[in-house]
Amino acid sequence: MDFLSYLVSGISLGSVYALIALGYTMVYGIAKMLNFAHGDVIMLGAFVIYTISTTLGLPAIVGVLASIVICTIFGIVIEKVAYKPLRKASSLAVLITAIGVSYLLQNAALLIFGSDTKSFTSVVTLPTLKLFDGQLIISGETIATILVSVVIMVALTLFINKTKPGKAMLAVSEDKGAAQLMGINVNRTISLTFAIGSALAAVAGALLCSAYPALSPTTGAMPGIKAFTAAVFGGIGSIPGAMIGGILLGVIENLSKGYISSQLSDAIVFVVLIIVLLVKPTGILGKKIREKV
Amino acid sequence: MKMKKFLAAFLALTMVVLCFAACGKGDGKTDSGEKTLKIGFSGPLTGNNAQYGNGVKNGAQLAVDEINAAGGVNGVKLELNPQDDEADAEKAKTAYGVLKDWGMQISLGTVTSGACIAFQGEAAKDNMFVLTPSATAVEAINGDNAFRVCFSDPNQGVASADYIADNKVASKVAVIYDSSDAYSSGIYEKFTAEAKAKGLEIVTAQSFTGDTKTDFSAQLQAVKSSGAELLFLPIYYSEATLILQQAKNASVDVKFFGCDGLDGILNMKNFDTTLAENVMLLTPFAKDAKDSYTVNFVTKFREKGYDETTLNQFAADAYDAVYIIKAAAEKAGINADMSASEICDALKAAMTQITVDGVTGTGITWSADGEPSKAPKANIIKNGSYVAL
Numbered sequence: 111m112d113f114l115s116y117l118v119s120g121i122s123l124g125s126v127y128a129l130i131a132l133g134y135t136m137v138y139g140i141a142k143m144l145n146f147a148h149g150d151v152i153m154l155g156a157f158v159i160y161t162i163s164t165t166l167g168l169p170a171i172v173g174v175l176a177s178i179v180i181c182t183i184f185g186i187v188i189e190k191v192a193y194k195p196l197r198k199a200s201s202l203a204v205l206i207t208a209i210g211v212s213y214l215l216q217n218a219a220l221l222i223f224g225s226d227t228k229s230f231t232s233v234v235t236l237p238t239l240k241l242f243d244g245q246l247i248i249s250g251e252t253i254a255t256i257l258v259s260v261v262i263m264v265a266l267t268l269f270i271n272k273t274k275p276g277k278a279m280l281a282v283s284e285d286k287g288a289a290q291l292m293g294i295n296v297n298r299t300i301s302l303t304f305a306i307g308s309a310l311a312a313v314a315g316a317l318l319c320s321a322y323p324a325l326s327p328t329t330g331a332m333p334g335i336k337a338f339t340a341a342v343f344g345g346i347g348s349i350p351g352a353m354i355g356g357i358l359l360g361v362i363e364n365l366s367k368g369y370i371s372s373q374l375s376d377a378i379v380f381v382v383l384i385i386v387l388l389v390k391p392t393g394i395l396g397k398k399i400r401e402k403v
Numbered sequence: 404m405k406m407k408k409f410l411a412a413f414l415a416l417t418m419v420v421l422c423f424a425a426c427g428k429g430d431g432k433t434d435s436g437e438k439t440l441k442i443g444f445s446g447p448l449t450g451n452n453a454q455y456g457n458g459v460k461n462g463a464q465l466a467v468d469e470i471n472a473a474g475g476v477n478g479v480k481l482e483l484n485p486q487d488d489e490a491d492a493e494k495a496k497t498a499y500g501v502l503k504d505w506g507m508q509i510s511l512g513t514v515t516s517g518a519c520i521a522f523q524g525e526a527a528k529d530n531m532f533v534l535t536p537s538a539t540a541v542e543a544i545n546g547d548n549a550f551r552v553c554f555s556d557p558n559q560g561v562a563s564a565d566y567i568a569d570n571k572v573a574s575k576v577a578v579i580y581d582s583s584d585a586y587s588s589g590i591y592e593k594f595t596a597e598a599k600a601k602g603l604e605i606v607t608a609q610s611f612t613g614d615t616k617t618d619f620s621a622q623l624q625a626v627k628s629s630g631a632e633l634l635f636l637p638i639y640y641s642e643a644t645l646i647l648q649q650a651k652n653a654s655v656d657v658k659f660f661g662c663d664g665l666d667g668i669l670n671m672k673n674f675d676t677t678l679a680e681n682v683m684l685l686t687p688f689a690k691d692a693k694d695s696y697t698v699n700f701v702t703k704f705r706e707k708g709y710d711e712t713t714l715n716q717f718a719a720d721a722y723d724a725v726y727i728i729k730a731a732a733e734k735a736g737i738n739a740d741m742s743a744s745e746i747c748d749a750l751k752a753a754m755t756q757i758t759v760d761g762v763t764g765t766g767i768t769w770s771a772d773g774e775p776s777k778a779p780k781a782n783i784i785k786n787g788s789y790v791a792l
Contacts, residue, residue, distance in 0.1 A: 112628055115653075119620030164673050225451065227641035229674035238652065249652050322617040323648060324641050332614050367621035373582050373610045375621075 114246050116368040117361060122252035124360020126318050129259045130337030131344070131352035133310040136266060139347035140283045140303040143201065146208040147188060149334015150215035151308050155181045155315030156325050157223055160230055170233040178312040185308025186301050193304075194297070212331070219327035230323040233316050251321040258317060262310060263353045270349070275302055283347075343383055345396025354394055438739035439482040440475075442467070442728065443502035445495050445522060446514030448487040455717045459514045459536055460485045461709040462718030466725035469703070476732045479739045481725070488513060492521035499525045507531070508743045509732075509750070511724055512549065514717060516540035523549050532747040534728060536720035539663070541589070548747050550754055550773040552720045552727065552763060553687060556586045559662040560593030560637060562779035563685050568601035570781075570792075572683070573633035573658060575606045577626040579619065579646060580637050583612035590637035590662055606631045611642075619646050620653060627655045636661040640668035647678040658683065660781075666716065669787060676787040683792065687763035688719035689782045692791035700762045716763070723761035730757045 130152060137145045155177040163173035192211050196204045236250030270276035281289040282299045290296050318333055319325050337356065344355025359379060366378040386394065444463070446456030467481045475481060484505055486498035495518035502510070510526060512535035513519040519538035526533045527546035535543060536552045539559075544551050554562055567573060576598060581587035591608070598605055607629040609622035623646070626634055634650075634657045636643050643665055650657070661684040668679050690701055700722055704714050728750075734757050735749035754769045761767065764777030782789040 112624060115624045116621055119618070119624065122620070123618045160673075226672065227644070228672040229644055231673060247653050322645055324617070324645050326641065333617065363615075364618070364621045368624060372622055372625075373612070376612065376614060 112368065116364050118246065118248055118252070120361035120364030121357055122249070122255065122321065122360070123364060124340075124357035125252065125255040125259050126314070126321055126333065126356075127337045127340045127359050128353045128356025129255060129262065129310070129314040129317060130333055131341040131356045132259070132262055132266065132349065133307045133314065134334075134338050135341040135344070135346055135349060135352040136310070137303055137307040138341070139349070140279045141193075141300050142283065143193065143204045144208060144338070145193075145304075145307065146205070146334070146338075147211040147215060148307065148311055149330035149332075149337070150212045150219075151181055151184060151188075151311040151330070152315040152318060152334065153219060153325075153327060153330030154184060154215060155312035156230060156319040156329060157219060158312075159233065159316055159319070160228060160325055163233070164228075164231055170231070174233055174312070174316050177316060178309050181308040181312035181315075182305045185304040185311070188308075189301055189304040194300075212334075216327045216331070223327065225327065227324045227326040230319040230325045232320040232323060234320045249321070251317065255317045255321060258313060259353060259356075262313070263349055266306075266349050275299070279303060339379070339383060342393055343386060345393030348393070348395040351393055351395030358394075437480065439480045440732070440737065440739050441482050441484065441506050441508045442511060442725070443484040443486065443505060443507035443509075444511035444513060445486040445488040445498035445502070445518065447490040447518075448485060450489040452490045452515060454712050454715060455537065456485075456487070456490075456514050457710065458713040458715045458717030459511070459721035461704065461707070461713050462536075462721035463511060463725050465700075465704055465707060465709075465718075466722045468707075470725065470729055476729050477736065477738060479737075481729075483725075488518050488522075490515040490518055492517050495519070495522040496525055498522070503529070503531075508739075508741070508746050509728055510534070511536060511721065511728075512543075512551075513538060516543050519543035520545075530744040530747045532743070532750045534724050536724040537717050539586075544773040547751060547771065547773075550769055550775075552724045552767075552775060553663075553716075554777075554779070555774055557589040557593040558774060559685060559779075560590035560595075561597045563590070563635065563637070563660065563662060564594050564597035564601055564603060566685060566779045566781050567633065567635075567660060568598070568603050572660070573603075573631075575604050575630060575632045576635055577606055577629055577631035577633070577657070578608045578635045578637070579622050579626070580608070580610050581612065581616070581639075581642065582610040583614070584638075586664065587637050587639075594635060594637065616642050617645060619649050623650050623653050623655050626650075626657065627653065631657055633658040633660055637664065639664040640666070640671060643668060644671060644674055644678065647682070651678060660684070663716070669784065669789075676784070679784045680786075682784045683781055684784075685779055685781050686716050686789070687780055688716040689780075689789040689791045690714060691789070692780075694791075696760065696762045696765075697791075719762040723759070723763050723767075726761055727757070727759050727767075730759050 133148050158177040158180050159173035162168050162176050163170050192207050234251045234254040236253050238250055239248040278294045278299045282296055286296050340355040340359040341352045344351030362382055363375050363379050367375040446459050448456040467483045471480045488495040488498045495513050499522050510531055510533045512533040513522045514537050516538045519535050520542050533549040539556045541555050580591040607625050609625055659682040663686055665684045666686050731750045731753040735753035737746055755771050759767045767775050767777040781792045783792050
């Protein structure tokens with residue numbers, strides 16, 4: 111029963127990683143850049159919900175919707191202001207800018223909301239599942255996170271492969287110049303990618319803070335890095351890969367906490383990551399050719 | 404060229420004059436011309452930690468007023484000078500300089516640990532006596548001139564194990580601590596050693612790091628399986644709230660026990676305080692404790708009309724600190740004519756000989772390394788507020 115408990119809590123943690131990794135991998139797959147500010151957009155989204163639902167007392171759904179809208183706007187603005195002028199610059203310059211944006215968001219939140227940790231009220235109303243006479247407990251947040259991740263994964267895959275803007279994204283990811291010659295508005299396509307990525311961040315923020323209800327300006331930082339690891343694990347750029355990477359990362363982390371050492375769990379996770387990358391340098395579902403997504 | 408030299412000479416002269424002016428202020432006399440013992444300290448009087456600094460300021464001032472009303476120390480009145488350091492090490496150094504110019508003879512050090520390390524660095528050079536009410540870091544009282552009122556961080560581990568064993572709170576204990584944090588792992592190590600000596604069984608010790616401080620389900624599952632009766636949490640309250648929440652979700656039925664890092668859990672915004680119901684924590688002060696020292700202190704503090712949010716453990720520590728200085732000064736026969744260094748030598752010797760009863764403990768004694776020895780005090784959270792155990 112211990113094993114099942116570790117497994118379930120691992121899947122629960124992993125589904126949060128997966129949800130965040132979807133946003134990472136989506137932006138990387140299309141725009142070929144690592145948006146390190148993704149974790150901080152998550153934090154921002156959570157603060158929007160906290161402000162609207164807890165401080166102003168409006169229903170949780172209003173907070174979540176507002177958070178999605180505000181994060182989407184932020185995603186577009188960040189892309190326009192910070193990343194677009196660097197479209198032709200080296201990827202290293204963009205990476206540094208992304209880290210800069212990350213710090214900017216964290217410090218802005220520090221100024222506005224203060225450094226003290228706030229307790230987040232869960233937006234999930236699903237009941238807790240108790241199996242085997244209460245020996246195995248699955249919280250409503252876990253169920254919601256897994257369901258939402260799967261739905262988003264399927265929806266994103268369909269969107270990218272079946273719709274026109276989705277196909278435009280694929281084209282941009284393969285060759286910006288050629289895409290432009292084919293009449294695709296590259297700037298608008300990349301903006302759309304960031305908009306969707308940031309909306310996903312808002313959803314991830316809501317579920318992350320519902321599962322782990324301590325909210326502070328650095329809330330998004332570590333889960334962001336873990337989710338990035340998950341995205342690399344699963345094959346960065348691949349949407350199902352992000353899902354698999356996230357869940358695996360969470361399960362490995364929790365099983366090593368349970369059976370090996372709670373102190374070494376991170377080290378073990380990264381050793382597994384290194385082994386996977388040695389065997390398959392593009393990650394579990396990563397393709398060798400540049401046709402990512 | 405000549406002009407420049409003249410200017411230099413003029414500036415040098417101004418500086419010398421200003422020096423004397425500063426000395427003039429520090430001749431150890433009050434407005435009425437009577438000699439006083441000058442006590443200085445610095446603390447965060449503004450900014451994020453202002454509650455701590457103003458707690459010390461009000462608590463110390465209350466004690467100074469009481470002592471002066473009762474005739475002072477060896478017939479000499481006390482004078483308190485609080486400086487603002489915003490809990491910043493550099494500002495604490497500056498504050499030390501300001502206080503020295505003022506003529507400080509005895510110091511309450513600083514309120515917070517980081518600032519105290521810097522402040523004490525300067526004070527040790529001058530052989531200035533320092534008794535910090537609330538700086539808990541081990542290094543905060545490096546040097547034989549410094550003492551403290553509160554327990555040091557790791558000694559809270561000893562005190563917790565003693566409390567749990569002596570009061571038979573539990574015999575099977577689990578621990579979850581932050582292995583990446585010196586405060587938490589320091590307490591954990593001392594706790595484990597003392598628990599073994601006291602015959603407590605540590606059934607499992609789980610840890611997390613600053614990078615993995617959101618999901619505690621694996622650790623809690625281990626605690627649940629270990630059959631522990633009590634979970635010791637030498638961590639800060641923001642992680643503790645997550646542990647309490649997740650423990651409730653996973654039906655982990657144990658008692659919770661923490662140190663001063665948990666203090667503040669009830670003030671966390673939007674926190675469901677029912678989660679903290681029955682959590683025990685080691686703090687030196689609870690407003691509603693019924694012992695005569697606390698009742699007396701709280702009543703007088705409120706009579707003075709000080710801000711209620713500053714009626715905290717810092718105020719209690721500082722109130723005790725001034726009375727400890729009084730006890731040591733009387734033992735050593737201090738008078739206002741002695742220099743800071745002479746006072747320090749005399750107080751150092753006296754500190755290890757005195758026994759003081761106060762708000763934060765009774766029968767407090769000190770070893771030469773500056774650490775206090777006193778019976779730990781614990782509180783339990785009932786209906787969203789602290790109740791003394």
